[in-house]
Amino acid sequence: MIKKLVLHPDRLFSSDEKTREVARALYHKVKELPIISPHGHTDPSWFSKNLPFKNATELLIKPDHYVFRMLYSHGVTLEDLGLSSREGNDVETDDRKIWHILAEKYYLFRGTPSRMWLDTVFSEVFGFDVELCAATADHYYDTINAALATDAYRPRALFERFNIECLSTTESPLNDLTEHKTINNSNWNGRVISAYRPDPVVDPEFEGFVSAIKTFGELTSEDTSTFSGYLAAHRKRRAYFKATGVTSTDHGHPSAKTAYLEQNDIEALYALVISGEASPEQAELFRAHMLTEMACMSIEDGLVMQLHPGVSRNHNQSVFKRFGRDKGADIPLQTSYVEQLKPLLDKYGTDPQLTLILFTLDETSYSRELAPLAGHYPCLRLGPPWWFHDSPEGMRRFRQQTTETAGFYNTVGFNDDTRGFLSIPARHDVARRMDCNWLAELVCDHRLTLDEAEELAVELAYTLAKKAYKL
Amino acid sequence: MIKKLVLHPDRLFSSDEKTREVARALYHKVKELPIISPHGHTDPSWFSKNLPFKNATELLIKPDHYVFRMLYSHGVTLEDLGLSSREGNDVETDDRKIWHILAEKYYLFRGTPSRMWLDTVFSEVFGFDVELCAATADHYYDTINAALATDAYRPRALFERFNIECLSTTESPLNDLTEHKTINNSNWNGRVISAYRPDPVVDPEFEGFVSAIKTFGELTSEDTSTFSGYLAAHRKRRAYFKATGVTSTDHGHPSAKTAYLEQNDIEALYALVISGEASPEQAELFRAHMLTEMACMSIEDGLVMQLHPGVSRNHNQSVFKRFGRDKGADIPLQTSYVEQLKPLLDKYGTDPQLTLILFTLDETSYSRELAPLAGHYPCLRLGPPWWFHDSPEGMRRFRQQTTETAGFYNTVGFNDDTRGFLSIPARHDVARRMDCNWLAELVCDHRLTLDEAEELAVELAYTLAKKAYKL
Amino acid sequence: MIKKLVLHPDRLFSSDEKTREVARALYHKVKELPIISPHGHTDPSWFSKNLPFKNATELLIKPDHYVFRMLYSHGVTLEDLGLSSREGNDVETDDRKIWHILAEKYYLFRGTPSRMWLDTVFSEVFGFDVELCAATADHYYDTINAALATDAYRPRALFERFNIECLSTTESPLNDLTEHKTINNSNWNGRVISAYRPDPVVDPEFEGFVSAIKTFGELTSEDTSTFSGYLAAHRKRRAYFKATGVTSTDHGHPSAKTAYLEQNDIEALYALVISGEASPEQAELFRAHMLTEMACMSIEDGLVMQLHPGVSRNHNQSVFKRFGRDKGADIPLQTSYVEQLKPLLDKYGTDPQLTLILFTLDETSYSRELAPLAGHYPCLRLGPPWWFHDSPEGMRRFRQQTTETAGFYNTVGFNDDTRGFLSIPARHDVARRMDCNWLAELVCDHRLTLDEAEELAVELAYTLAKKAYKL
Structure with a gap:
């Protein structure tokens, strides 16, 4: 649902x-x-x-240690999240797949500020009106990426907005x-x-x-x-x-x-x-x-x-x-x-x-x-x-x-x-x-x-x- | 009252x-x-x-360090509470008398979880509808002991209940x-x-x-x-x-x-x-x-x-x-x-x-x-x-x-x-x-x-x- | 205002x-x-x-370290507040002027107990119905001093009151x-x-x-x-x-x-x-x-x-x-x-x-x-x-x-x-x-x-x- x-x-x-x-x-x-x-x-x-900005995963997951520490605490490896290791091996490169991990484990963030910040970004910056979950992961990923490709979502435009x-x-x-x-x-x-x-x-x-x-x-x-x-x-x-x-x-x-x-x-x-x-x-x-x-x-x-x-x-x-x-x-x-x-x-x-x-x-x-x-x-x-x-x-x-x-x-x-x-x-x-x-x-x-x-x-x-x- | x-x-x-x-x-x-x-x-x-279980005092006072620490903090000795000392002397053996101490000092537990747990036990396990106090101490002691003697209050029956x-x-x-x-x-x-x-x-x-x-x-x-x-x-x-x-x-x-x-x-x-x-x-x-x-x-x-x-x-x-x-x-x-x-x-x-x-x-x-x-x-x-x-x-x-x-x-x-x-x-x-x-x-x-x-x-x-x- | x-x-x-x-x-x-x-x-x-008591400043400011620590934290010196230093130089002696400092900086005490205590004293002991501020500083100072000169505000009378x-x-x-x-x-x-x-x-x-x-x-x-x-x-x-x-x-x-x-x-x-x-x-x-x-x-x-x-x-x-x-x-x-x-x-x-x-x-x-x-x-x-x-x-x-x-x-x-x-x-x-x-x-x-x-x-x-x- x-x-x-x-x-x-x-x-x-x-x-x-x-x-x-x-x-x-x-x-x-x-x-x-x-x-x-x-x-x-x-x-x-x-x-x-x-x-x-490149895409949803590069923008919202990879730089955010609040997000990956919680996922990591429940058994998701940093390799799974595409973080580049010093050895460089076995790192997930499919950003859509990484986005799906967040979507599927999003319940872990209940009661945390990360959840509140992300939901605010989803709603106010990208205009979503459905919650992130496995069923909406692709919709989220595609919508965010499409928006990021527009001028209105370049860094200076967002700074002003x-x-x-x-x-x-x-x-x-x-x-x-x-x-x-x-x-x-x-x-x-x-x-x-x-x-x-x-x-x-x-x-x-x-x-x-x-x-x-x-x-x-x-x-x-x-x-x-x-x-x-x-x-x-x-x-x-x-x-x-x-x-x-x-x-x-x-x-x-x-x-x-x-x-x-x-x-x-x-x-x-x-x-x-x-x-x-x-x-x-x-x-x-x-x-x-x-x-x-x-x-x-x-x-x-x-x-x-x-x-x-x-x-x-x-x-x-x-x-x-x-x-x-x-x-x-x-x-x-x-x-x-x-x-x-x-x-x-x-x-x-x-x-x-x-x-x-x-x-x-x-x-x-x-x-x-x-x-x-x-x-x-x-x-x-x-x-x-x-x-x-x-x-x-x-x-x-x-x-x-x-x-x-x-x-x-x-x-x-x-x-x-x-x-x-x-x-x-x-x-x-x-x-x-x-x-x-x-x-x-x-x-x-x-x-x-x-x-x-x-x-x-x-x-x-x-x-x-x-x-x-x-x- | x-x-x-x-x-x-x-x-x-x-x-x-x-x-x-x-x-x-x-x-x-x-x-x-x-x-x-x-x-x-x-x-x-x-x-x-x-x-x-033997009686109210053996069941509800003697094993419960939450209860006797509070009584002890107000001058009741552990001997008064029937706790067996290593020297073995001067220990109260009248369990009814010990029960009366709890009843008389029950006000000390106001605002503590012990009070809440005991009241819940009194009401839900034994069906009391009056508060424990000096005036009700014997009623409590007798009612609890009578209940404990029945099969419905044996450990396994309570476990299931x-x-x-x-x-x-x-x-x-x-x-x-x-x-x-x-x-x-x-x-x-x-x-x-x-x-x-x-x-x-x-x-x-x-x-x-x-x-x-x-x-x-x-x-x-x-x-x-x-x-x-x-x-x-x-x-x-x-x-x-x-x-x-x-x-x-x-x-x-x-x-x-x-x-x-x-x-x-x-x-x-x-x-x-x-x-x-x-x-x-x-x-x-x-x-x-x-x-x-x-x-x-x-x-x-x-x-x-x-x-x-x-x-x-x-x-x-x-x-x-x-x-x-x-x-x-x-x-x-x-x-x-x-x-x-x-x-x-x-x-x-x-x-x-x-x-x-x-x-x-x-x-x-x-x-x-x-x-x-x-x-x-x-x-x-x-x-x-x-x-x-x-x-x-x-x-x-x-x-x-x-x-x-x-x-x-x-x-x-x-x-x-x-x-x-x-x-x-x-x-x-x-x-x-x-x-x-x-x-x-x-x-x-x-x-x-x-x-x-x-x-x-x-x-x-x-x-x-x-x-x-x-x- | x-x-x-x-x-x-x-x-x-x-x-x-x-x-x-x-x-x-x-x-x-x-x-x-x-x-x-x-x-x-x-x-x-x-x-x-x-x-x-001598006057408002001697009674309410100089003995009260709660008051002068807050003023001091915002750049008022203890000399400005008339506290006698060991060297004795440059200490403010005009108690009315010191009272004005408190009045002007009274906003600093918002949310503190000092504010609540002082307001209670102002209202209940001296009967003020306007707030202390720069505009009311003289009114406060004169009213308090006048009251303190009466018998009803001597220490024993207040003790009884x-x-x-x-x-x-x-x-x-x-x-x-x-x-x-x-x-x-x-x-x-x-x-x-x-x-x-x-x-x-x-x-x-x-x-x-x-x-x-x-x-x-x-x-x-x-x-x-x-x-x-x-x-x-x-x-x-x-x-x-x-x-x-x-x-x-x-x-x-x-x-x-x-x-x-x-x-x-x-x-x-x-x-x-x-x-x-x-x-x-x-x-x-x-x-x-x-x-x-x-x-x-x-x-x-x-x-x-x-x-x-x-x-x-x-x-x-x-x-x-x-x-x-x-x-x-x-x-x-x-x-x-x-x-x-x-x-x-x-x-x-x-x-x-x-x-x-x-x-x-x-x-x-x-x-x-x-x-x-x-x-x-x-x-x-x-x-x-x-x-x-x-x-x-x-x-x-x-x-x-x-x-x-x-x-x-x-x-x-x-x-x-x-x-x-x-x-x-x-x-x-x-x-x-x-x-x-x-x-x-x-x-x-x-x-x-x-x-x-x-x-x-x-x-x-x-x-x-x-x-x-x-x-």
């Missing part, structure tokens, strides 16, 4: 009629606001080249930002900027770190065999990024540990890490010191700093060996902030020029550490619920656990953080709905007045992100 | 009328489904011997499963199976470990003075259990730590632990290695593996000295899974033959570790909320914190895990009601359609447990 | 009509009950001297309790007692510890150069406190660690700590041992023991250097109880004379550690949600996460723990509303009967605190 696909206009709102009515009214005020997407991982070449005011991607300091510069120099008005993500030249455990440091020196004409040359290379490269419109940096560390070493000590440590001989503890200490250096540079150049800590990357050894990074096998870790951030905060925490946006995958830190820290330090702001928690229940917990101590104005609106371009409006819509519903609850039990909630709805959907990221 | 005892037909459903209506409709579809009880601690001799399709107990490898074999060979059709719980011969800190290893060797005719003989003994004993209908193993470890040592190292460690001289760290390492060996054997013989980590056992030194284990003094500990499980997962985590069901008493791991792990690794499934969290709020948190990342199909339905036979239907009923209410919430805010919720209600109440445990 | 200030009579009650109706009925039974405030930090000289039955402050053993004795000896009937808070002479890391130990000896005529003399000094001073009406002790430690050392070891450790040479680990061990000694003394003298662990004090180094302690820069830490409390519990945990009330800032311990501990040990009770969690959502989480394992009768009612005298009724009112709403939810999904909820509402609002603190 083929089922109707219906996006209910009140989805995600409380079933309590009074609350729902307020949520609906608040949402009405924000649903058409432009999208600010200040942090994400879309591919800038989509917008510089503006070529059509999605009402995106600004989209940020994330690049390594070694990236020359050719795509972004092409976009800047084109006659297209879309604003697509990068973020300075220096992990490949800051994390001694990153694959290829030693040679990246050499490249970093060549690229900047700085002597990266010395620590001072290395810092100078960062300063130059940050300026280079900033000149293209970049307003933020991003740091993906295993922990939130910061440090500030004496001059001699950091120089010795730097010599060690660029020799490729650092122990895990020394690598951690180097990353910790560098966060403090990055804060220093942010005070100088005004780039907003983001810290995304607490992930055990590539946990599945067999998948990593065969398929490499970002294959749905990253797992959150316990993360502490209070003692870990202290060295950075002792040095720069009261500087009015600094903005440091903190994220977490460890929700226990919301009420215990992050809200108390952000509700005190002038430089700190709380990033939205991230990754595994970028979901209705995750968003609800974030507001329930941070608002009372940090308020709303120490938060920074929503980040979609996605590789899935088409899911951007769907993700922002979920955030807007959940925030409006949370505000409606506060109105209905008289913790906020309606006009305060109306102001806050706009702040959470649009203004706070724009201000925090200086966009 | 004697109060009415009424089990409201809508208990545990949302007070929002729309949600309640959906919850009621879903519950209607599952409330009569047979009970699958794949993990628990009832006494198999009840069903092999089918003798009448409870509509139990399969009940699993838990036994040590040293147990010869006589009771289970008696049941199998009887003309009674009830399915009562065991689970292979090797802690007494896997945990060097278990009381009597050294001599248990010797017995283990004698029982299997294997040379348990060598590690290879010890592994062979496990294989034989697992086969013995399996031949009686067993489908699972169960492992109750202080942590989720796993390891895989080199051959020489594990042989040396084994020699040490069977000498009784292992340090706590060595004992932990041995348990860790053995979990990986157990996973290997599960791949060979198909037994589903369960891990129940994270309890500080026998925390109250004085109670342990006088009364021994399982006296309500076990307290949960912080438990980590991500790094701890990695050695086992590195070795066997992608083997399609393995099922490893993870439990936790540390709810912080739900969204941070367990759902992300189970939403990726094909072998992993999430056990239901356990022990202290086997309660309405505990079940709500479990679904709220796991569904969005792991979905429903990486969970395995409900486990009652009880020593209290009469509470089994009450516990499953709570789980069914809470799951139906959760599904109803998702329907009412349009995250699921009603027909999806109807399918899922049956999965959660019946099918998922049956499949996961191969029953 | 100036907005109305309205305290809705149903604030904090569920928007579900059935639940709200029950919550309203329960609240009606408790809202007029006298206030028991068994733990807090008001200044006893207010009640001994009964002088008028607030219907406070008993108010506890907190003092060091070195305090001579002159203010309390003055109150006791006055013809005023208000009950204002202290609590014995020995941190300055128990914590070797407390500022001035070494000299405090000397003063402690002089004050008690005991030889505090020996450990036995030191213990004798505690006993004398506890007796002195008790003679003025004190019923409790309070311990604010970085962790919940307890220990019990051998006689020789503790004597050696004591010698070290009073020399000022103890390492952080030794200081921690001394505090740990002293908690066990304090439990011993509580068994002797009947003082109820309170433990408030888990705060990183004075986290902002720059603020601490310039402004000292208690400036909104204390941040919670991960806190463990299970292994940490074991030494104390092993020694005194089953003594029926001991009451030990546990607090936490780490909400993860509620369901995992604190409720299981308090639901077992006869001496343990759970303090209410504390500090950052003394808020509607914090209170909801406390009940949701502790009730099912510890019940209601292992909790001790509400503590306001405040330095802000005027906020006391507002804080108790929030607690009563939230508890009534929680009970109403349990009534509406049939986990409690209405008459049970009515009894419990009174217990939670009044009786449990009175009993637990022996007031």
